[in-house]
Amino acid sequence: MTFTATVFIGTSLDGYIARPDDDIHWLTSRGEQAGDMGFFGFLESVDAVIMGRNTYEKVIGFGEENWHYGDRHVGVLSTTLPEGADPRITVYRDLDGLVADLDERGVKHVYPDGGRLIQSFIRAGRVDRFIISVAPVLIGAGHRLFGDLPHDIPLRLDSVSDAGGGFAQLRYTVERRQRA
């Protein structure tokens, strides 16, 4: 038995998660009006949070009081971050090592966060569900949620809703013939 992973993220209608300079004010300023859009309920169902180096730097920049992960296992995938950098996190050097360690820990539900990490998870066939909150704006440039793929990934639409503040929330399950 291995873990499942759910991406929970906000994008612009044109598919960006941040501007070219990493700014997300266009998202967070609108998000404040919308409330948590189910995020904290989702987080309750998660027992491991995985992020890339850039996302980790952003999260710690929010300050100690905005570390929402409690006692959950938090992993950071980075080839450069020192292993003992932060007692709250485990540093992983590659995706295979990360996946093996999560399995060994008996983790059931993973929340992968951050653009490049999510794309790595998608390409490795390790994303099971998407919860995407679409902000009502075209920003025209930036970092995209979805990257190139070697083949189609078919999805099942689980639900679509008006999440408030102008956000549409789309929930999908990745269709698989069988789990690896």
Added chain:
Amino acid sequence: MTFTATVFIGTSLDGYIARPDDDIHWLTSRGEQAGDMGFFGFLESVDAVIMGRNTYEKVIGFGEENWHYGDRHVGVLSTTLPEGADPRITVYRDLDGLVADLDERGVKHVYPDGGRLIQSFIRAGRVDRFIISVAPVLIGAGHRLFGDLPHDIPLRLDSVSDAGGGFAQLRYTVERRQRA
């Protein structure tokens, strides 16, 4: 008084309207299961259809019996298409000439179709509404609906719905302080 324009289009969840080789089978095969998703009702509200050369070629490739525009004014924006190529269409050489002619004809509601034409309309501030049917698939590469923009375009979410066949349909109005 000038016309308003509504984009009515299908995309993959990753924002593509066609594969790199223009294939849209991934969209149409799913669309057949979903029905018209409101397209023919929408078309009833339209009195002019505008498309680029590529989209025009595709539409005529579907055959005479699939020309759904009836007596509506149909414009094709192309620098190369001969003016008398098709008695059903008016050929325009540039966007300014197109807009001026539509205004002169007293057109009220325009349906711009085709990727590059839609992007030109967006950048010119000439799109008023979007009706986007999101197909439940990531295709990973192709022609994107939205292109680069010189500034943000804020939107108002009008509705979000499950359109059947796995499609989510998002309807937006472009927010404007004032119309040009």
